[in-house]
Every structure is written in structure tokens, then in C-alpha cells.
Amino acid sequence: MRETPSWDPRGYGRYADERARPFGDLLAQVGAEDPRLVVDLGCGHGPMTMLLAQRWPRARVVGVDASESMLAAAQELDPDGRVEWLLADLRDWDPVSLGEAPDVVITSSTLQWVPEHLNLIEPWVQSLAPGGWFAMQVPGNFDAPSHALMRATAQTHRRGGELTAALDVPAVGEPATYLRMLARVGCRVDAWETTYLHVLDPEGQEENPVLTWVSATGLRPVLELLEEGEERDAFVQPYAAALAEAYPRTPDGVLFPFRRVFAVARCVGGSV
């Protein structure tokens, strides 16, 4: 399988409620009543996929992910084997391998890691059963201070060239990008964006909650490249200081605005 950034289910589980919210908001717009097959692309450590199984108890539910550690954690969440957990890279994954047409394909907080996704969505949608649903959510925060400061700090590090290259993932599309693409293949589309104002660590127990958040997601390519110790500290220390200034503690906690882009498509005629 091709290389993707490594994932740590424990780190990602921090701020679980905040990370679950967009999945719930996405799922709320999917009107499938009694689907036979539901697929979660980039299922991670599984709690969201388990929600799909709860919502549609009669459905076959498949979770696909490229991370062995995330899938191992997902299997622990699912001792009865309710979900089929599948190790695959979305860049190579073929929906035909499911053996039947899916009624719902959902993907949340994943496609930002798959720069090729604009070319993948169309075949996924074309694999849907008649009347099937495609639902996606991606962070739209690449220009937010959390990410802009990451790129700026990378340039000051002695391995700046490598770090900059590792962080050079093309930004995701706008809601209109996904709306147009999905409408072109014959779907009825609802696309929108939301900026959540997360209140991190209201108890004041963490030194730098935004650093904790990004360490489990956007900062992973940097953490993976830099060796623990002096090399990593030379990035993390100035970055943490810049984050603390950009996201100061308030009496309510650390306020962390987070923009996300959503699209839900009902594909009227099956093979559209």
C-alpha cells in the first residue's frame, strides 16, 4: 500500500465530541431510510462508523481506512464484528470490490489527506445503487492561523525544505467546487460550510490545547519527519508560542474557530 501519514487513535480521540459534531451534522442530511450497504471511507478508529451501524441496524456497514493502528482500535470498539473493517488506500480502492452497489458512501475529515480526491469522487458516485447517497465533509481551514503558522514555522527550521514539502497538500475545494462536480454527474446536491467555534479546555488543564488538537491531525507530517528531542523541539517550541498568541486563553477557555466544508448528494438514477 502507498504511504499515508501515521495515525494515533489515542491522540485523535482527544476532543472526540468536537470532532464528532461535523459527522453528526453531515449525517443529518442523509435521508436514506433502509440502506443495504453503507460505506465509511476513512473510518479512522471507528466511533463514527459505529454510529452508522446504529442508525441503520439492518445495513451491511463497511469501514475503509489505510491506517492499521486506526483499524485495530476500531476493531476493539466493535467486539461483535458488526462492521466490516477494511484496510485499503482510497487512492486504489475500487468500490466494485464490495460485491454490490452501496446505497450510502460517507467520508468525513479524510479527503483533505487525499489530494487526488477530486478525481476519485466521480467513480465512487457512479458506483452507487439507484437513489444512493454520497456525503462528504472536509476541513476548510488551510488559511487559519493554526495552519498558516505551521507553514511559517516550517520555513524557519533547518529542515525547512522537507517540512514545507510535507505540508504542501493542495487545499480542499470550496462548497461550490463539490456542488458543481456532483451536479455534473446527475446528483441533487446540498453543499454548505460551517465555522464551529470550539471551546477547548475550559477547565484550564492544558498548556496549549490547539497544539494538542493539531498534533493528532494537521501536524502529523511534521511530527513524523522530525526526530524527538532537539530537532523536533526546534519546531514545536516556536510553533507552540505562536499558537498561544493566535489563540489566547479567555475566561471561557481557548476559542478555536474551525471551518468545514460539506456536500451531500442524492444520485437520482444509479449509474449516473
Ligand SMILES: C[S@@+](CC[C@H](N)C(=O)[O-])C[C@H]1O[C@@H](n2cnc3c(N)ncnc32)[C@H](O)[C@@H]1O
Ligand atoms: C482525521 S481521521 C477521520 C476519521 C473519521 N472519519 C472521523 O470523522 O473522525 C482521517 C482518517 O483518514 C485516513 N486516511 C488518510 N488518507 C487515507 C487514504 N489515502 N486512504 C485511506 N484512508 C486514509 C487516516 O488513516 C485516518 O484514519
